[in-house]
Amino acid sequence: MLTEERHKIILDEIKKRSVVYVSELVEMLDTSESTIRRDLNHLNSEGKLRKVHGGATSLEKEFNTKDDSVSSRESLNSEDKTKIAKYAASLITKDDFVYIDSGTTTNLIIDYLEEKNAVYVTNGINQAKRLISNGFKTFILGGEIKESTEAIVGVEAINSLKKYNFTKGFFGTNGISDYRGYTTPDIKEALVKEEAMKRSRKAYVLADKSKFNKISCITFGEIDEATIITTRLQDTRYYNKTEIMEALL
Incomplete structure (x- = not known):
């Protein structure tokens, strides 16, 4: 041979x-x-x-098998997360019907939201409270509350999603791989993300540099099923796999 x-x-x-x-x-x-x-x-x-x-x-043999707590993740790559969140918020326009996933980067989007004529749906308890306090029309999914991430998950959450058709969806992820897609450690959270992504006309995954070339336990979306919003991306393989938006300012 x-x-x-x-x-x-x-x-x-x-x-x-x-x-x-x-x-x-x-x-x-x-x-x-x-x-x-x-x-x-x-x-x-x-x-x-x-x-x-x-x-x-x-x-890519860097596997994640559990979720860190919200507080421990908030300080990681905070500058990049802020740039990504600000860019994501700028994509929301009048009359959009928007899904905002639970997670630290998606939570930051709310700091930069300006569009009051959009409607927002979320499975994040903290996201829902912050959206309401900022005067945005908000719906929250029903279901089981996951303590570590403060996300609403489970069968009831998935059933809630089945009636919605989002114009845009914004998602967090624990890992991105060019052949394993978008991954997360928890099966219940993965199933909610998967259903919400299917219900989104345009799906965006928000990811700082620490998420690339990492694989977690459960795939909730293939690489080409979402546009990735990140900061400057060094690994050029991903440009051939899906649309990349770089939040540089």
């Missing part, structure tokens, strides 16, 4: 499984351990995988 063929198979396995082991590759490719180690060293030097003891992992 040619070297290029082995490299392609190794990278395909990494893409599917996120991790490969030398012993497995020796058997799969019917070659020696030293050859596999040379292949992994070469692919590591090219920045196509991350070599670890006994094998290799995807460059």
